[in-house]
Amino acid sequence: MLLDHRDWNIIEIIQSGIPLISKPYASIGAKIGLSESEVIQRITQLQDNGIIKRFGIVVRHRKLGYQANAMVVWNVPDDLVSSVGKQLKEFEFVTLCYRRPRKLPDWRYNLFCMIHGQDRENVKEKIALIIEQCQFQHLEHEILFSRRCFKQCGAQYVQRKAIALDVANG
Amino acid sequence: MNVQTLHTVSLNETQQRLLNDFQRHFPLSSNPYAEIAEQLGISEQEVLQHLKELSKQKVISRIGAVFRPHSIGRSTLATIHVPAIRLAEVANYISSLPEVNHNYEREHYFNLWFVITATDEEHLEDILNEIEEETGLSVISLPMLEDYHIDLGFKLCF
Numbered sequence: 001m002l003l004d005h006r007d008w009n010i011i012e013i014i015q016s017g018i019p020l021i022s023k024p025y026a027s028i029g030a031k032i033g034l035s036e037s038e039v040i041q042r043i044t045q046l047q048d049n050g051i052i053k054r055f056g057i058v059v060r061h062r063k064l065g066y067q068a069n070a071m072v073v074w075n076v077p078d079d080l081v082s083s084v085g086k087q088l089k090e091f092e093f094v095t096l097c098y099r100r101p102r103k104l105p106d107w108r109y110n111l112f113c114m115i116h117g118q119d120r121e122n123v124k125e126k127i128a129l130i131i132e133q134c135q136f137q138h139l140e141h142e143i144l145f146s147r148r149c150f151k152q153c154g155a156q157y158v159q160r161k162a163i164a165l166d167v168a169n170g
Numbered sequence: 171m172n173v174q175t176l177h178t179v180s181l182n183e184t185q186q187r188l189l190n191d192f193q194r195h196f197p198l199s200s201n202p203y204a205e206i207a208e209q210l211g212i213s214e215q216e217v218l219q220h221l222k223e224l225s226k227q228k229v230i231s232r233i234g235a236v237f238r239p240h241s242i243g244r245s246t247l248a249t250i251h252v253p254a255i256r257l258a259e260v261a262n263y264i265s266s267l268p269e270v271n272h273n274y275e276r277e278h279y280f281n282l283w284f285v286i287t288a289t290d291e292e293h294l295e296d297i298l299n300e301i302e303e304e305t306g307l308s309v310i311s312l313p314m315l316e317d318y319h320i321d322l323g324f325k326l327c328f
Binding site: 022025036085094148149 | 204221229230232233284
């Protein structure tokens with residue numbers, strides 16, 4: 001999909017959030033010289049083309065008591081990684097699931113998922129459940145709990161020259 | 171009204187439904203908040219009030235879009251092994267870069283993990299090089315190769 005400057009203007013705005021007023025899309029349109037229906041149509045198009053992964057309320061899980069967040073990394077034989085990835089994504093507590101490259105010798109894990117839980121024990125139980133249900137006992141894995149959050153911003157200013165989009169964890 | 175106390179913020183039933191049901195399928199119509207109000211059986215004003223309140227409490231980060239990695243620009247998840255004594259200094263430097271939007275300390279030999287988003291491959295390489303030069307530490311870049319997950323939002327268990 002080719003994006004024109006109007007799409008970029010919309011991306012810039014919906015990146016940081018739509019306003020909390022009765023007619024938010026009309027108000028966005030007024031700012032960038034588009035009608036309300038054009039704004040809605042373009043957002044729909046960005047969604048249909050998969051550029052927008054999700055459009056809606058973005059919550060901060062930490063504020064709601066999901067204090068423990070773990071990145072679980074797996075070392076999966078290359079020919080199995082897709083099927084293992086698809087099994088992992090079926091668990092509703094798995095919030096992201098990506099294949100990434102190995103960087104040997106320092107880094108040998110090629111499948112990453114995020115798991116959120118109320119506390120560490122809860123997260124560990126969820127991982128044990130995955131291993132048992134999918135019979136992943138033979139797959140080497142590590143759990144990387146987060147210790148400190150130095151930066152987590154949703155609202156980034158988007159410019160075409162220096163895009164700082166809040167993509168779903170790179 | 172059923173009020174449940176969570177660790178940090180307590181939500182009433184309406185707020186719970188609001189948060190669970192509209193992380194996706196958010197109405198793309200003239201009056202989206204009125205549409206939500208109708209589904210929840212409350213007024214548009216009440217919906218707006220709840221959303222403002224939840225934003226103020228920082229339960230809601232925003233109402234907007236989450237973009238698919240690599241659909242616009244280039245991004246990567248990067249990690250550095252930072253000696254403990256330098257962690258705060260290096261982490262603060264990384265956080266100060268506008269291209270970084272997540273930056274976490276994690277329990278591992280590779281203890282600093284961050285996401286970089288850039289306009290294109292070249293811009294991304296520039297930032298990675300800049301970080302290595304500035305910190306004198308080597309950066310491992312692990313860009314996404316395949317996305318298995320369909321983002322349905324964050325399911326809240328009440």
